[in-house]
Amino acid sequence: MLVWQILIDGFAISALYALGATGFTLIFGVSGVLNLSHGAIMVASAVAAWAIAGSLHAGAYASALGGMAVGVVLAFATYFIAVRPIQRSRRIAEAEKEIFILTTTLLWGIILQEAVAYFFTSNAKTVLPIVEGVVRVLGVRTPSNEFFTALICWVAIGLLWLLVNKTRHGKEVLAASMNPRGVTLLGIELSRIHIAVWLVYGVLASLAGVLLGMFLGVSSYSVGPLTASAFSIVVLGGLGSVSGSLVAAYVVGYLETLTAYLISPAYRTIPALLLLVVVMYLRPQGLFGRR
Amino acid sequence: MSKELPGLFTVSALACAALFAAPQASAAGAPIKIGVIAEAQAVAGSSIGPAAQLAADEINAKGGIDGRKVEIVVYDDHSSAAEAVRAFQRAVTEDKVNAVIASYVSEVVLALEPWAARLKTVMITPGAASDVITQNIAKDYERNKYTFHGYLTSSALAGLVCDAAKDLLVGPYKMKSAVIVSEDAAWTTPLDAAYEKCLPAVGLKVLDHIRFSPDTTDFTPIFSKVEGLKPDVMITGISHVGTQPTVQWKSQQVPIPMFGISSQATNSNFWKDTNGATDGVLFNAVSGPGVAVTPRTLPFVEAYQKRYGNQPAYSGYTAYDEVYMIAEAVQRAGSTDSDKLVSAMEKTDHIGTIGHIAFLPKGDPHVHGLKTGAGFITGLMLQWQDGKQLNMWPKPLANGTMKFPAFIKLSAR
Numbered sequence: 001m002l003v004w005q006i007l008i009d010g011f012a013i014s015a016l017y018a019l020g021a022t023g024f025t026l027i028f029g030v031s032g033v034l035n036l037s038h039g040a041i042m043v044a045s046a047v048a049a050w051a052i053a054g055s056l057h058a059g060a061y062a063s064a065l066g067g068m069a070v071g072v073v074l075a076f077a078t079y080f081i082a083v084r085p086i087q088r089s090r091r092i093a094e095a096e097k098e099i100f101i102l103t104t105t106l107l108w109g110i111i112l113q114e115a116v117a118y119f120f121t122s123n124a125k126t127v128l129p130i131v132e133g134v135v136r137v138l139g140v141r142t143p144s145n146e147f148f149t150a151l152i153c154w155v156a157i158g159l160l161w162l163l164v165n166k167t168r169h170g171k172e173v174l175a176a177s178m179n180p181r182g183v184t185l186l187g188i189e190l191s192r193i194h195i196a197v198w199l200v201y202g203v204l205a206s207l208a209g210v211l212l213g214m215f216l217g218v219s220s221y222s223v224g225p226l227t228a229s230a231f232s233i234v235v236l237g238g239l240g241s242v243s244g245s246l247v248a249a250y251v252v253g254y255l256e257t258l259t260a261y262l263i264s265p266a267y268r269t270i271p272a273l274l275l276l277v278v279v280m281y282l283r284p285q286g287l288f289g290r291r
Numbered sequence: 292m293s294k295e296l297p298g299l300f301t302v303s304a305l306a307c308a309a310l311f312a313a314p315q316a317s318a319a320g321a322p323i324k325i326g327v328i329a330e331a332q333a334v335a336g337s338s339i340g341p342a343a344q345l346a347a348d349e350i351n352a353k354g355g356i357d358g359r360k361v362e363i364v365v366y367d368d369h370s371s372a373a374e375a376v377r378a379f380q381r382a383v384t385e386d387k388v389n390a391v392i393a394s395y396v397s398e399v400v401l402a403l404e405p406w407a408a409r410l411k412t413v414m415i416t417p418g419a420a421s422d423v424i425t426q427n428i429a430k431d432y433e434r435n436k437y438t439f440h441g442y443l444t445s446s447a448l449a450g451l452v453c454d455a456a457k458d459l460l461v462g463p464y465k466m467k468s469a470v471i472v473s474e475d476a477a478w479t480t481p482l483d484a485a486y487e488k489c490l491p492a493v494g495l496k497v498l499d500h501i502r503f504s505p506d507t508t509d510f511t512p513i514f515s516k517v518e519g520l521k522p523d524v525m526i527t528g529i530s531h532v533g534t535q536p537t538v539q540w541k542s543q544q545v546p547i548p549m550f551g552i553s554s555q556a557t558n559s560n561f562w563k564d565t566n567g568a569t570d571g572v573l574f575n576a577v578s579g580p581g582v583a584v585t586p587r588t589l590p591f592v593e594a595y596q597k598r599y600g601n602q603p604a605y606s607g608y609t610a611y612d613e614v615y616m617i618a619e620a621v622q623r624a625g626s627t628d629s630d631k632l633v634s635a636m637e638k639t640d641h642i643g644t645i646g647h648i649a650f651l652p653k654g655d656p657h658v659h660g661l662k663t664g665a666g667f668i669t670g671l672m673l674q675w676q677d678g679k680q681l682n683m684w685p686k687p688l689a690n691g692t693m694k695f696p697a698f699i700k701l702s703a704r
Contacts, residue, residue, distance in 0.1 A: 002515075005511075005515060009509075009511055009512075013509065053566070054563050117332045118332065121332045121333060121334055121337060122332040122333060122370070123333060123334040123533070123534060123555065123564065124532070124533070124534035124535045124564075125534065125564060126534060126535070126538040126564070126565060126566060126568070128566050129542065129566075132542075133544075134542075134543065134544045134698075141543065141544065142543075143542040143543050143544075145542055216508050216509050216535060216539065217508070217534055217535040217538055217539075218508075219534075220332075221506075222508065225506075225508075257512075260509065260511075260512040261512045261515070265503055265504070265507050265509070265510075265512050265513055266475070266503060266504040266507070268507075268509075
């Protein structure tokens with residue numbers, strides 16, 4: 001009974017982690033940007049969905065889509081305000097740009113977090129669930145929403161895979177992540193690819209945020225832990241490796257769930273962080289890293 | 292990490308502060324300044340400043356206290372003890388306030404208590420609950436006498452919850468067992484200790500006692516553990532968390548009722564925050580909408596609603612009363628001198644929004660805490676039903692009957 005419960009709960013939470021981390025790793029793979037405002041974009045999308053439902057009396061679908069729209073806008077804002085000006089700057093040395101982008105995205109994330117707290121309080125918000133009720137699976141009473149969350153996450157990840165591997169634009173993105181200079185020599189505009197990637201990232205991150213808001217709820221305090229968990233999943237899986245991130249998401253998700261059930265919910269995140277430290281020692285490029 | 296953002300009132304109040312620089316002056320015309328240090332970004336703390344301002348405006352509209360206006364200076368502490376201490380220092384040394392109303396967070400008030408002593412400034416909390424606040428005063432009265440506890444102590448709260456549980460759960464539903472579920476915080480340590488003592492006394496066997504981190508986001512493992520113990524009821528002690536456990540309780544259809552302290556549930560927005568998941572949750576409060584605890588309760592709620600568009604959280608009621616208590620104490624003392632103000636505050640005999648308010652005298656282990664029981668503060672037990680907070684207990688003030696959502700399985704229905 002407990003075994004099934006851990007398997008089911010762990011699967012749902014891991015799927016959510018996987019979705020959140022996929023966008024994060026995609027951005028890094030293509031443009032080398034570690035976006036530390038990731039958690040803030042997720043939270044802002046969920047809070048926006050909550051606010052749209054509350055103030056405009058929108059239904060569950062409309063508010064979820066509205067929240068995602070806000071998330072996509074914020075992802076673009078992140079790119080145009082915090083990332084692109086630095087990438088294009090002539091006054092910042094090329095070698096220092098990465099650390100500058102880390103700093104600006106971190107600050108941008110804090111700005112978003114404080115804005116959410118200021119306008120909507122720091123108390124937790126939950127997004128209207130699209131699916132309500134519970135189902136009994138293997139003797140475990142599970143909210144239908146949990147299966148819905150896992151399903152949507154995997155559909156989104158599957159669509160991303162098709163996009164990247166089967167369409168021309170997707171292949172350009174893949175090529176850009178392997179050899180940006182080669183792509184430009186083929187006459188493809190790199191900045192256009194960057195914008196496309198940020199769009200995809202915005203959709204994935206805001207979808208993950210809205211689903212998390214439906215599943216567990218979010219508050220402005222979730223910003224830091226969400227960025228940290230995406231960061232550690234991506235580092236664990238290997239920076240830039242999407243399949244590595246998926247595996248790492250499941251490792252982290254199940255490790256956390258096991259800890260929460262078998263030891264104490266208070267120590268939930270600790271074993272996963274310890275594992276990260278160990279992996280850093282033994283295999284610094286991450287489980288599936290190429291570089 | 293976060294910078295201090297001045298609250299709405301702070302800006303105007305600071306401007307006024309520049310005009311009235313005379314400290315401690317009882318000269319006619321100089322305003323009585325009350326600092327309000329609160330958590331503007333937390334549901335339970337966000338009513339404190341607005342409610343205090345409302346009380347001050349009412350007093351001023353009637354001509355003030357002996358011709359002196361009451362002025363509120365608001366500081367946002369972002370739920371941080373360090374920021375609250377800085378705000379307290381600024382309030383006393385720069386803004387020259389005469390008294391301070393501070394916070395719903397016990398950790399914050401415990402951090403401010405030594406500063407009230409050092410800076411010899413009367414401080415009263417509208418919402419913190421830890422018993423340690425009054426225990427500190429009892430331990431060293433001369434030093435800590437500047438602190439007043441304007442809300443119920445945790446052990447008093449536990450006592451009220453147990454009394455209500457006896458009348459509402461043990462009597463009609465023949466409930467026999469309970470699991471205590473509370474967040475790990477300063478205020479719940481004495482609360483849980485008192486629960487463990489008083490629940491068996493009213494006929495509820497305590498099967499287990501689960502304390503969880505206030506950072507918890509996924510409550511599934513906690514609810515699954517509670518359910519495995521098969522209790523008749525969960526007795527709660529939550530304040531920093533609220534939305535997430537409530538929403539997950541509903542979405543996971545945990546078949547055990549929640550009963551106890553849930554501070555966020557006292558706020559009228561809680562229904563909206565939880566998308567209605569709070570339906571059926573029972574929670575202790577000192578006042579409730581539509582419940583005329585005293586003749587002052589409903590006019591306050593109405594005025595608050597009219598001015599701010601929502602209803603106050605529990606700490607709003609107490610903050611409103613406390614402005615009146617301080618103003619009356621200044622009037623009795625005929626001065627804003629802190630020591631004279633302390634003796635005048637000790638003589639408080641005020642009919643407030645939450646009941647008849649008087650402080651426990653020197654010598655009591657909870658000196659400067661509120662007197663509770665018949666004739667003083669009795670508390671209520673409210674339940675969320677269809678978007679409304681209805682009162683279930685005590686009987687004479689009840690305006691509804693208990694109803695649970697369909698997923699709750701009551702042991703003896």
